[in-house]
Amino acid sequence: MSLELLKEVLHSGIWGTIGPYSQKAAEALASHMGAKHCLMLYSGSMALEIALCALGVCQGDVVLVPASAEKIVRLSPNLAGAKPIECGGEKTGPTDIKAALVAEPLIKCVVLDANVVSGLEETSRLLSSRGVPLIIWAGGQVFSGAGRTLTKFCDFAVYTFSEGSDIYAGCGGALLTDEPRLFHIAYALHNCGRTLGEEASVFVDKAVGGNLRITEWQAAIIYSGLKNQSKE
Amino acid sequence: MSKLAIFGGDPVKHKPFPGWPVVSxxxxxxxxxxxxxxxxxxxxxxxxxxxxxxxxxxxxxxxxxxxxxxxxxxxxxxxxxxxxxxxxxxxxxxxxxxxxxxxxxxxxxxxxxxxxxxxxxxxxxxxxxxxxxxxxxxxxxxxxxxxxxxxxxxxxxxxxxxxxxxxxxxxxxxxxxxxxxxxxxxxxxxxxxxxxxxxxxxxxxxxxxxxxxxxxxxxxxxxxxxxxxxxxxxxxxxxxxxxLEKLDGEIVTRERMAAYLDARLHGLPFVRPLMREKEVTVNAYHLYIMRFDSDALTDKGLSRDIMLRAVAAEGVPLSAGYLPLYSFPFIKTEAVRRMIGGDIDDSPLKNAEKAGYYEGAWLFQSVLLADYEDMDDIARALIKVWENAGELAARSRKEER
Incomplete structure (x- = not known):
């Protein structure tokens, strides 16, 4: 199925810049995960960067990350100019987070790795009560593990489609959220500052943003993977 | 003098320019x-x-x-x-x-x-x-x-x-x-x-x-x-x-068509192509950029943007280019201030203002993959609009009122 879709993409002449498959993949993934909004990005690290920036993390801020998380998670705050502070052991739970919040009261945001977290619901409640936003890295667990319904516990759930992921598109990332405001900020940040509906404009004057868009090639593979799974 | 397409006349160009990308x-x-x-x-x-x-x-x-x-x-x-x-x-x-x-x-x-x-x-x-x-x-x-x-x-x-x-x-x-x-x-x-x-x-x-x-x-x-x-x-x-296999051939075509269009625009009192420094041995021509003479347009009661609308109606997709980046509202936002820890100097710069608001105009690269006849059409459309400058200015003034 993927190869046929790739040929369709080729002949459409729309190979990037948020074409139909980027939108279809976003809709299919949001529906599969039970999230209100989904943004497809070029890669998982870029999805993390956009999530942090959308939450207002920037130069001088402190971001909490699990010590045993994947390197991509542990280093992600640097992309927003923030300083990562590690906490927890093999697993990171609410007690570790609580202790870290006492030691570093100015923590701007927490990024957790779904693979090395315990007591997610309690952690989520704790951070929510302190007004500290939470990003959860689900890695490539689109169909397996703790991947689904994560947006109930966090501001952003982040997925990757790189090697070893449930769907392999060479590279690829997705950002899921239930918050429309955050979705719109993230959208502009990943698309050169364009807001939804401004895709064709070269005048991008309202918001700041880079180009972290997914290609139609990647999006078609991801869409195909999601459709195949739903059939099964 | 034929009637401008923007006022219901027959446009200069009926055939579309080549699309992009070209797939093989x-x-x-x-x-x-x-x-x-x-x-x-x-x-x-x-x-x-x-x-x-x-x-x-x-x-x-x-x-x-x-x-x-x-x-x-x-x-x-x-x-x-x-x-x-x-x-x-x-x-x-x-x-x-x-x-x-x-x-x-x-x-x-x-x-x-x-x-x-x-x-x-x-x-x-x-x-x-x-x-x-x-x-x-x-x-x-x-x-x-x-x-x-x-x-x-x-x-x-x-x-x-x-x-x-x-x-x-x-x-x-x-x-x-x-x-x-x-x-x-x-x-x-x-x-x-x-x-x-x-x-x-x-x-x-x-x-x-x-x-x-x-x-x-x-x-x-x-x-x-x-x-x-x-x-x-x-x-x-x-x-x-x-x-990549076809890039060099396309570069040659774009340069050839751009040179031809340069020659067709030569001597027109209201528009000219951008200058190319003599050390530029290949211009990739992602855009063919031309400059309207804002003084000449003002003398006729016209502006670049009025010209662009009239030329576009003739079937030539000529568009205004960039606006100066320092004029974009987002650079003054708190978000940007926090990103860099300070302000960005947004003082206007004379030449960028002129290019962005009054003079610059673009044709997209695939237009230059067309043929000589198409380049003639571009020049003809510009000349036709200029020849109708009086009527165009009068109607624009009326619309503004």
């Missing part, structure tokens, strides 16, 4: 091969293309990445440029040049453009250099190389980096040498509209071994501070390789 059977085979290889990232297509681009640009290193914007960002991060540093750029460019600087936390400083070429003015750039300046990003606007000799000399004298934003300039040459070989590094874009495209994509070229190693480390997760998954996928690399 070779592209289809390339996609199939890459997909069936099962290795969709960091495979043979990308590494073979990198070697080919090194050879083509005459550089030691070429790196394929996800976009032209990311290419610039990786260069800046790779050079250790960030918070507290200043980077000089022209305001007449796509917003990506600016956002790459903001995303690394550095402070953008705008230098004016040259009124004849619309590229960064070396004298203005020099006047903006301070103790905090780490780099100048010189954009090859529309695909035409900027004043490389003067900018290289300036960068070398001040001990700062010259970075070439060649997003629109694949195949462009200065003194017979590929634009990718100049400066500390160059960044190209392969976004959907570009002359060499894979939908999205970017290319970094450099002769700086340390920078190259830093960029590779960031891409491969070996860097101590950054892990940026931005390697170009095999599918993109396969399409680019296939599209």
């Amino acid at each position: 059977k070779r592209d289809e085979a390339a996609i199939e091969r890459a997909f069936l290889s099962g290795k969709l990232c960091r495979g043979e297509a990308a590494s073979a293309l990198e070697r080919r681009l090194e050879e083509r640009t005459g550089t030691r290193h070429a790196v394929l990445v996800s976009s032209g914007t990311l290419a610039l960002e990786l260069i800046l991060r790779g050079l250790g440029i960030g918070y507290g540093d200043e980077v000089i750029l022209p305001p007449y460019t796509f917003v990506a040049t600016l956002s790459a600087i903001l995303f690394v936390g550095a402070t953008p400083v705008f230098a004016d453009i040259d009124t004849e070429t619309y590229n960064i003015c070396p004298a203005s750039a020099e006047s903006k250099v301070t103790q905090k300046t780490r780099a100048i990003i010189a954009v090859a606007v529309g695909g035409c190389p900027p004043s490389i000799d003067r900018l290289s000399e300036l960068a070398s004298r001040k001990g700062i980096h010259l970075i070439i934003d060649a997003a629109q300039a694949i195949g462009a040459k200065w003194r017979g040498v590929d634009i990718g070989a100049y400066g500390t590094a160059a960044a190209f874009s392969c976004q959907n509209t570009k002359n060499l495209t894979s939908g999205e994509g970017g290319i970094i070229t450099t002769n700086d071994d340390a920078l190259y190693e830093n960029i590779r480390a960031m891409l491969e997760g070996r860097h101590e501070k950054y892990f940026i998954e931005s390697c170009m996928t095999e599918l993109q690399a396969a399409v680019l390789t296939s599209q």
Whole structure:
């Protein structure tokens, strides 16, 4: 199925810049995960960067990350100019987070790795009560593990489609959220500052943003993977 | 004098200009091969293309990445440029040049453009250099190389980096040498509209071994501070390789058609093509940029934007170009202030104002893949609108009232 879709993409002449498959993949993934909004990005690290920036993390801020998380998670705050502070052991739970919040009261945001977290619901409640936003890295667990319904516990759930992921598109990332405001900020940040509906404009004057868009090639593979799974 | 199409007359041009991108059977085979290889990232297509681009640009290193914007960002991060540093750029460019600087936390400083070429003015750039300046990003606007000799000399004298934003300039040459070989590094874009495209994509070229190693480390997760998954996928690399086969032929066609159009516009009292410095041996012509004479238009009661609407109605897709980046409202937001820890100087720059608001106009690259008759139509449409200037001005005044 993927190869046929790739040929369709080729002949459409729309190979990037948020074409139909980027939108279809976003809709299919949001529906599969039970999230209100989904943004497809070029890669998982870029999805993390956009999530942090959308939450207002920037130069001088402190971001909490699990010590045993994947390197991509542990280093992600640097992309927003923030300083990562590690906490927890093999697993990171609410007690570790609580202790870290006492030691570093100015923590701007927490990024957790779904693979090395315990007591997610309690952690989520704790951070929510302190007004500290939470990003959860689900890695490539689109169909397996703790991947689904994560947006109930966090501001952003982040997925990757790189090697070893449930769907392999060479590279690829997705950002899921239930918050429309955050979705719109993230959208502009990943698309050169364009807001939804401004895709064709070269005048991008309202918001700041880079180009972290997914290609139609990647999006078609991801869409195909999601459709195949739903059939099964 | 025939009636203007904008007022219901017959347009000059009925046949559409060529579309973009142009797809061939070779592209289809390339996609199939890459997909069936099962290795969709960091495979043979990308590494073979990198070697080919090194050879083509005459550089030691070429790196394929996800976009032209990311290419610039990786260069800046790779050079250790960030918070507290200043980077000089022209305001007449796509917003990506600016956002790459903001995303690394550095402070953008705008230098004016040259009124004849619309590229960064070396004298203005020099006047903006301070103790905090780490780099100048010189954009090859529309695909035409900027004043490389003067900018290289300036960068070398001040001990700062010259970075070439060649997003629109694949195949462009200065003194017979590929634009990718100049400066500390160059960044190209392969976004959907570009002359060499894979939908999205970017290319970094450099002769700086340390920078190259830093960029590779960031891409491969070996860097101590950054892990940026931005390697170009095999599918993109396969399409680019296939599209590269026709790039040189298209460059020749674009240059030929641009020269013909230059000649057709020669002597018109209200419009002229941009000047090309004599050292520019190949202009990539991602855009054919022309300048309206704002004084001549004002004398007739017209403006560039009124002219553009009338020319577009004649079937010629001539559009206003960039607005100066310093005028974009977002640069004054708290979000941007926090990103860089201060304010951006948004003082207007004379030549950028003139180009952005009153004089600049573009034709997109695929228009230059048409034939001589189409170039004649472009000139005819401009002349027809000018000949009807009186009526156009009168009706515009009436509409305004």
